[in-house]
Amino acid sequence: MQRRRFFALSAAATVALALGIDETPVRGRLSMSDIDRVTANIGRLDSHFFSIGGGPLLTVCTAYIDRLRDALGGCVYGTRVEKAIHHSISSLYASAGWAAHDGGDPTQAALLHTASLQSALLAGDASASARAWSNLALQARMEGRHREAVQITRAALDNRRARQDPHISALLHARLAIGQARTTDRTGAARSLLAAEQAYDRVNPAASEPSWLAFLSPAELSGLAAITHQALGQYDRAEASTAQALELLPPSMRRSHAYYSVQLAELQLAQGNRDQAVATVTTLDASSLDSRRIADRLAAVRRTLTA
The missing domain is CATH 1.20.58 (Methane Monooxygenase Hydroxylase; Chain G, domain 1)
Incomplete structure (x- = not known):
């Protein structure tokens, strides 16, 4: 130690x-x-x-x-x-x-x-506040306080500047969809995923963005949609969206690639596709990562595969 x-x-x-x-x-x-x-x-x-x-x-x-x-x-x-x-x-x-x-x-x-x-x-700064609210909502979701996560995200979306910024709006709506899925609001989750896509369609590729939002891309939106589908029990759609996220991720986003690779293996196991999960884990090189959270999830998948 x-x-x-x-x-x-x-x-x-x-x-x-x-x-x-x-x-x-x-x-x-x-x-x-x-x-x-x-x-x-x-x-x-x-x-x-x-x-x-x-x-x-x-x-x-x-x-x-x-x-x-x-x-x-x-x-x-x-x-x-x-x-x-x-x-x-x-x-x-x-x-x-x-x-x-x-x-x-x-x-x-x-x-x-x-x-x-x-x-x-x-x-x-309204954008910085929206980022902080978004992170607090994610923290609430990670701790199982899903209704609180939904309330926090909605509060962030109440800020006009946050709604008008297509990057932030897309992120907040995508995370709202996950919270709604985990509170069994299927209709709300579907609406929020659509709103996330519509917001991202308004992004100007030529406009500069804060460095912290560099992760938000079509790949990330597919990954967040996958988490929503998984929470709704739609494992086949979740797997397809996760695979799409991995296809779209640039090589520089190694952490996201590892995260969604583990998510894909988890989804494959959940559907009984053991051989596919083995193949997914085999191709994952997490040796250069420094993330205990991802490492713990990967270890859990490997324990299941070797049990």
């Missing part, structure tokens, strides 16, 4: 050094050029997560948050910079929450997502 902790801390220190976290000033004047560097670093952290999972990101994100809080307390800046710092802190709390979730610590994940919402409110 001590050795594993040492390597985790070493990896976090390496990532922090590569990003230049200590370059953010904590004295003097803080400008938008400093914020631009912070935003670029957060983008790199997001790419790291999409590639291999949470790994050392929890430690790195919380260290970065501490640095930005020191900047808030020790620097001189205008209102625009102040709000931008709070937005960055909200983003880092959200990333830290996902890292904790990946590491199998739902209690810490919930606290971090709540902190993300608080910073989003300080930033006065």
